[in-house]
Amino acid sequence: MATNKVDLKVFTNIGELLTLQGVVQKNGRHVQEADLGSITKAALVCSEGKVVWFGPQKKLPKSFLKSTKSQKVQLLDLDGKTVMPGFVECHTHLIFAGDRSHEFELRNQGVSYQDISRQGGGILSTVKATRKISVGHLKTLSQTRVNKFTRQGVTTLEVKSGYGLDLVTEIKMLKIARALSGPHIVTTYLGPHAVAPEYATAQEYLHEIIERHLPKIAKSKLADRVDIFVDRGFFTVENAKEYFAKATELGLKLTVHGDQLSATGASVLGAHLNAQSVDHAIELSDQDIKNIAQSNTTVVALPSADFYLKLKYPRVRELIDQGARVALATDFNPGSSPTQNLSLVGVLARIQMKMTLPEVISAYTFNAAAGLGLETQKGALDLGFDADFVIVDGSWRDLFYQVGHHPVINVFRSARQIL
Ligand code: NIG
Ligand code: FE
Numbered sequence: 387m388a389t390n391k392v393d394l395k396v397f398t399n400i401g402e403l404l405t406l407q408g409v410v411q412k413n414g415r416h417v418q419e420a421d422l423g424s425i426t427k428a429a430l431v432c433s434e435g436k437v438v439w440f441g442p443q444k445k446l447p448k449s450f451l452k453s454t455k456s457q458k459v460q461l462l463d464l465d466g467k468t469v470m471p472g473f474v475e476c477h478t479h480l481i482f483a484g485d486r487s488h489e490f491e492l493r494n495q496g497v498s499y500q501d502i503s504r505q506g507g508g509i510l511s512t513v514k515a516t517r518k519i520s521v522g523h524l525k526t527l528s529q530t531r532v533n534k535f536t537r538q539g540v541t542t543l544e545v546k547s548g549y550g551l552d553l554v555t556e557i558k559m560l561k562i563a564r565a566l567s568g569p570h571i572v573t574t575y576l577g578p579h580a581v582a583p584e585y586a587t588a589q590e591y592l593h594e595i596i597e598r599h600l601p602k603i604a605k606s607k608l609a610d611r612v613d614i615f616v617d618r619g620f621f622t623v624e625n626a627k628e629y630f631a632k633a634t635e636l637g638l639k640l641t642v643h644g645d646q647l648s649a650t651g652a653s654v655l656g657a658h659l660n661a662q663s664v665d666h667a668i669e670l671s672d673q674d675i676k677n678i679a680q681s682n683t684t685v686v687a688l689p690s691a692d693f694y695l696k697l698k699y700p701r702v703r704e705l706i707d708q709g710a711r712v713a714l715a716t717d718f719n720p721g722s723s724p725t726q727n728l729s730l731v732g733v734l735a736r737i738q739m740k741m742t743l744p745e746v747i748s749a750y751t752f753n754a755a756a757g758l759g760l761e762t763q764k765g766a767l768d769l770g771f772d773a774d775f776v777i778v779d780g781s782w783r784d785l786f787y788q789v790g791h792h793p794v795i796n797v798f799r800s801a802r803q804i805l
Contacts, residue, residue, distance in 0.1 A: 392457040395432045395773075395801045396450050398443055399463045403428035404470035404782060405440055406752050406766035413761070414684070414711035414753040419744045422782075430469065432773040435800030440767060470747070470782055472541025472569075472774040472797060473728060474754035474765050477665050477686050479576075479719035480531045481559045482549050483524060484515025486720045490694070499695050499722065500619055500647065509549070509580040512720055516549040516559070525562050531718070531726065536568040536805055538728050539776035539794035542755060542764050543569040544715075546613060548576030551591075552584070553599050560608035568804055570774070572758045574641060575600075575609035578621050578629060592625050596632045604636035611639035611662060611759075616652035623651050630659055639759055645669040646697070657681035663713065663757035668692065668700045675701060679708035684757035687749075688717035689734035690725050702739040713754040714746065732786025746786050773801035 408421025429446045431439035439450065453459045489502050502508045516524070528545075535543055545566065547559040556577055563573045577595045578588075585591035603609050612633045616626050630640050639662050644652030646666035656664040657678045664678065665686040678685060687700045706712050714731050717723040732750065735741040741749065755765030763772050777796040778785070784793055797805035 391455075392433055394438075394450060394457055394459045395462060396446075396459060397430040397432070397462050397464055397469070398446070399466055400428040400430060400443075400469045401466040402426050402468045402781070403430060403440060403767070404468070404747070405768055406471055406748060407768050409748045409752045410766045410768045414748060414756050415709050416706070417745050417748045419742075422744055422747065428469070430767065430773070430775075432801035435773055435802070437767050437769055437771050437773050440769075464777060467795070468778040468780065468782055469767075469775050470778060471751040471765055471767050472776050472799065473539045473750050474542040474758065474760075475535055475540045475715055475728070476542075476544045476572075476663065476713055476754040476757045477546075477688060477715035477717050478544055479546050479548060479717070481524060481528045481545060481547070481562055482512050482516055482720050483519035483527065484512050484720065486511060486724075489721060490724065493695070503580070503619060508721055510583060512549045513551055513580070513583075517552070517555045521558060521562065524558070525565065528562055529566055532566050532568050534726050536797060537794070538726075538792050539797050540728070541569050541774035541776075541797060541799045541804075542572065542758065542760065544572045544574060544758055546574040546576040547609070548579030548613070551577060551580065551582035553602060556599070556603070557606065557608065560603075560606070564608060569799065570764070572611070572760075573609050574611050574613045575603045575638075576613040576615070577603075578614040578625065580615065580620060588621050588625055592621065592629060596628060600629075600632050600636060600638075604638055609638065611641055613641045613643060615643040616650050617643070617646055618648045618650075623655055626652055626655060630661075634659070641665060641757075646691075653678060653685075657683040662759050665715075665717075666691070666700070668698055670701060675704050675708060675710075679705055679710040684711045684713050684753060686713045686715055686754070686757055687735065687739060688715055688723065689738055690727070690731050691717040691723040692738075693734055694724065695722050699734075699738045702735070702741060706741070706745060711753050711756055712741075712745070712749055713757045714749040715754065727790065729786055729792040730789050733789050736786060743783065743786060747782065772799075774799050
């Protein structure tokens, strides 16, 4: 007779385990070092890909150590290494074709990001290349980029569309996103990333999106949520209101690129509409900061984009001190942030935004998960959470210190090794 044996994975000999239990309890706000939930000489027990026990190894119940009729036990010795939640990269534009390295050169010679866009470069040049490329080739390029994130311990990864602008290419991008392997993937439709070249005005293109594209995107189930780029020369807050109303009606979650290049009020709108996250959020007033800090919306800071575009950095210290939940991400894309380097993002956060290391760690794990609506599953190793974790060679204190040095040696998703 077939028996339903429980599979247990028991990870022992962990030098230091970070569970982030305190971060979960505080919902990612006002994070202190003690909230990282450090346990030395620890053990971690997983079943069905979820955390079922953690604590000092001395207290590990003996019942977890033996296979019986009802359970099959696999013991894994982690050799005194550090274990912590896998990283959650919550804002990327990693599916794209073409190359924009010449724009970097132009910007360094004084041409602005907006001027490059007006001259047909910027997002629209990537749109041209992404429309043209074959699905197979785009898949290969994208998977290679995902693997680069996996090697840095990313176990959950957000991927946006937005370089098609026409429905066919947007769907092509979202299908590729859904098929990527390695981390858990969250997909975001970003049709209103720029005005599609076929339309004379933002209003006309947006009308097409609302009437034709959004219903098809919702029906396809290819997107977990929707995004819009609100800024001068792109879309207005009024556009965003209409777009979000339709998306909400269709059951899609919201996120927004807001207040990056100019103050538009898009971040406050996002918070008001209970968006999962408001991203960039640089040009905020004191009142905006107050409103957002009191909302349930996560602020995603993208300091590598600010670095590359020589923008101000968001007022993260004030946001955090007033109780906001702040996450970090690379914003990886071929224009404003051509880097996938988590350590650069964390170092910029510490130097330029005065974030403490525990704040950076929580921003890149639990808080980023909350920004994707995954706050009960990802970004912590608390009971019932997905067993997504990394093994660090050395201490977590070595992270986000040396740019380019990110000592993740192994990566587990749902307790299964993916690196
Ligand atoms: O997040 N701000 C809008 N979108 C991207 C840039 C995309 C691009 O330049 O291709 C960003 O910075
Ligand atoms: Fe972005």
